Amino acid sequence: MMKQAVAAAAVFVTGAGLFGAAVVLGAREAEALAPCEVHQNTGEELEFLNLLQSWRDRNIPGSHGLSVSASLNAAAAGYARFVADTPNASGHYADGGAEGRAWSDRAIQCGYPPGLAGGGEGIAVLESASPVSLGAQEALAIMEAHRGSGIWVPSNIGVDVRCVGMAKAASSDGRKVVWVTLVFAGGTPCPSEVDSTPTDPATQTVTSTPTRTPSPTPTAPPSDSYTVALPLLGCDSCGGD
Numbered sequence: 001m002m003k004q005a006v007a008a009a010a011v012f013v014t015g016a017g018l019f020g021a022a023v024v025l026g027a028r029e030a031e032a033l034a035p036c037e038v039h040q041n042t043g044e045e046l047e048f049l050n051l052l053q054s055w056r057d058r059n060i061p062g063s064h065g066l067s068v069s070a071s072l073n074a075a076a077a078g079y080a081r082f083v084a085d086t087p088n089a090s091g092h093y094a095d096g097g098a099e100g101r102a103w104s105d106r107a108i109q110c111g112y113p114p115g116l117a118g119g120g121e122g123i124a125v126l127e128s129a130s131p132v133s134l135g136a137q138e139a140l141a142i143m144e145a146h147r148g149s150g151i152w153v154p155s156n157i158g159v160d161v162r163c164v165g166m167a168k169a170a171s172s173d174g175r176k177v178v179w180v181t182l183v184f185a186g187g188t189p190c191p192s193e194v195d196s197t198p199t200d201p202a203t204q205t206v207t208s209t210p211t212r213t214p215s216p217t218p219t220a221p222p223s224d225s226y227t228v229a230l231p232l233l234g235c236d237s238c239g240g241d
Contacts, residue, residue, distance in 0.1 A: 032096030036110040037167075039077035041068065045166050048136035052151060052164070052181065055140060062155040064162045070192040072165025072182045074110040075103070080169035080180040083125065087176075090125045103150070103182060107165075112184070113191050118157055119184030120150025131174035139168070139179035153183050163190035 041049070049066065056063040083089045092102050103121035108114050124142035126134045143149045155161055163186030170177045 033102070033106050033109055034078045034082035034095040034097075036074040036106075037077035037081055038070075039073045039167050041073065041166065042168070044136055045168055048139060048166055048168075048179070048181070049164065051136055051140050052166075052183075055144060056151070056155075056183075059144075060152070060155050064155055064160050066164040066183070067162060067186070067188075067190045068194045069112065069163045069165055069184070069186065069190045070194050071111040072107055072163060072184060073167060073194070074165070075106040075112070076165040076180040076182050077167035077169070078110070079103075079106055080167045080178045083123070083180075084169035084171045084176050084178045088127070090123070090127075092121055092123065107182060107184065111192060116159060116163075116185050116187070116191065118159070119161060119163075119182060120153030122150040122179075122181045122183070124179040125176070127176040129175065132177055134168075134177040134179065143179075143181070151181065151183055157185055159185035159187075162186045162188065163193075 049068070053066055056066070079095065082095050086094060093099060095102070097103075097105055104117040104119075107117050122143035124134065124139040126132050140151075143151050153161055161183060163184045164182065165184075166179070166181040168177065168179050
């Protein structure tokens with residue numbers, strides 16, 4: 001499959017926006033962001049979550065259990081769809097999002113609390129001259145290959161990293177497949193948490209089905225809901241090669 005690809009990209013950033021009380025996006029910047037896409041995870045995406053949880057448990061000191069956030073799902077799905085439908089698009093800023101915080105801005109746009117909108121974004125893109133496939137295990141392998149990937153975000157960035165969103169999208173002709181995952185700071189429960197608990201992929205079959213879905217037009221919470229200021233972590237090689 002990989003030999004068929006004329007372009008295969010793995011693009012990564014671990015990052016957190018510096019958000020205290022409120023964050024206001026400029027009109028032009030907000031318009032540039034990929035739209036939110038209300039998304040219920042597929043069985044394959046939940047398989048990815050299981051694999052990601054096991055990987056973080058092995059590789060991230062003090063790793064916490066990850067819970068799915070509908071807001072992060074909406075942000076991941078919207079950006080995955082945008083990249084999949086845009087020829088040659090890849091990376092974190094294909095929609096014109098702000099350098100260093102595009103994933104945080106997209107999460108806020110989809111209803112994630114500004115005071116918690118810090119964490120990492122991992123992306124795996126496979127684009128070919130003919131139809132391709134990119135499964136959960138392969139997507140994770142692409143994301144983990146670089147120490148600056150968003151899935152390497154530490155277990156604590158001022159607030160425990162406990163929340164996740166993920167989505168897979170493919171172009172209409174099947175020639176491009178995109179996976180996006182967001183691993184963010186969050187409380188217990190996570191903001192707009194849905195019922196999708198990771199299990200050990202070696203011994204379990206994923207059967208979890210979200211029981212809540214976000215509203216079609218997610219709205220941000222009041223700006224004074226959280227007062228935590230997250231540290232800035234914007235780099236492509238945090239703690240690695």
